[in-house]
Amino acid sequence: MLFGLIIQTSVMLTVTAQHNLTPTGTATQSSSYRWGFKPRYAINPPISNSFSRHICSHTYPSGSTTPAWWMFELSFDSAYITDIIIYYRVGFAYRMDGFKLYVTNTATIPPDGYLCYEDPDPGYPNITQTIPCNHLGKYVIYYDTYGDDKQGPIVELCYVAINGCQKTFWGINCETPCDEHCVERHCYPGNGSCVLGCIGNCLNGNCKTDSAICIDGCKTGWTGTHCNKSCSTGRYGKDCLEECSENCLNPPCNHVTGECISGCNNGWLGFNCSQKCPNGQFGILCSKFCNGCIL
Known part of the structure; x- marks a missing residue:
């Protein structure tokens, strides 16, 4: 039984990237058979299963159990590979x-990495396949x-086409930078969504x-659509709704907790300078004592 074309069904990628990465790298293989049949021929047109040495x-047929492999290496550090298209030699699905x-x-x-696909049994595979991978890497190994x-x-x-985008870019031509608020500026080539959050x-x-816009709002002390701005001077807390104590020295207070960062004005104590000095004390941190006053 022949296995049909594998169709990308991931809901994460609403648009499939159509940028073929093979012009930006080199191909090698475990051995070469006689003249021609070079590894780079697999990444050159025509897009066909037709077979010739050019x-x-x-x-090379080893006549043993020695593994055979074909490898593509990107010319840059890494890419997010969405899918790989394979055209194998016509009439030789059994290989x-x-x-x-x-x-x-x-x-x-x-190979020591992500297993994108393993041909299942029983039966021979289709000699033309589009295989979804959705993984970041530098090498593709058959x-x-x-x-x-x-x-x-x-x-x-x-023929082999390796579709995707260089890391930190997305779009059909991989020319759109991933949002700066994506972790490691890493996003899906098909729609620019953040891969790592x-x-x-x-x-x-x-x-x-x-x-990368925050859905549930911001953590305490932060504001903005991406929650990357601290509360403005004089405010703190959830949605920056709280006002710093008027008894804080400048700068007024921590934008998250409301703590008076530089201490309190004369006559006040406490985390947010809300406590008056005890009777008989005054000054900075209530460190001075009254003398001769009638309590």
Whole structure:
């Protein structure tokens, strides 16, 4: 039974990024078969399953159980990869059987990273597949440990497109910067929503994933749509509704707690300078004592 085209169903990505990252990197493979069949041919047009030594990659038949692999490395640090499109050699689906697809941050073989897809059994896979990954990495590795008894694992990729955007950018052409309030400025290529959440002081840590605007309001002492502004001078507390004590020295008070940062005016004590000096005392921190006064 052939497995059909895999369709992206994630609700997180309302728009699929169409930017192919393969022009911005290099391809390698475990071995090359005779003349031609270079790994870079898999990232060059035509977009087809047609096979020739100047169109497709082809690893050497080892005749053993030695794994065969094809690897793409980005020219920059990392990208958020939304999906990978594969065109395998026509008529040779049995050589795809059991393949795995990884997105990783290292060129380690066997791959050490995110397993994006593993071909299931029974039956041979479709030679044309669009595989959703939705993961951040620097390398894409097609990895095969199957193969037949005579020739061992073989990779024959005629075209590969790796869609996504360089980290911190999104959009069809990956030209729109992720919102500065996204953690690590990391967002989904399809809609710009924050992958790791929002920077700032959102109440309950909740923010709109497409704009990083706080949903439930701000933590105590913070204001603004992104809750990145402290209360204005003289105010503190939830929604900055509280006024600092008039008995605070300047600056008036902590914007979160209301504590008088620089201390109290003469004759006052306490966390927010709301306590008068006890009878018989006066001055800064009530440190002076009355002398000769009738109580």
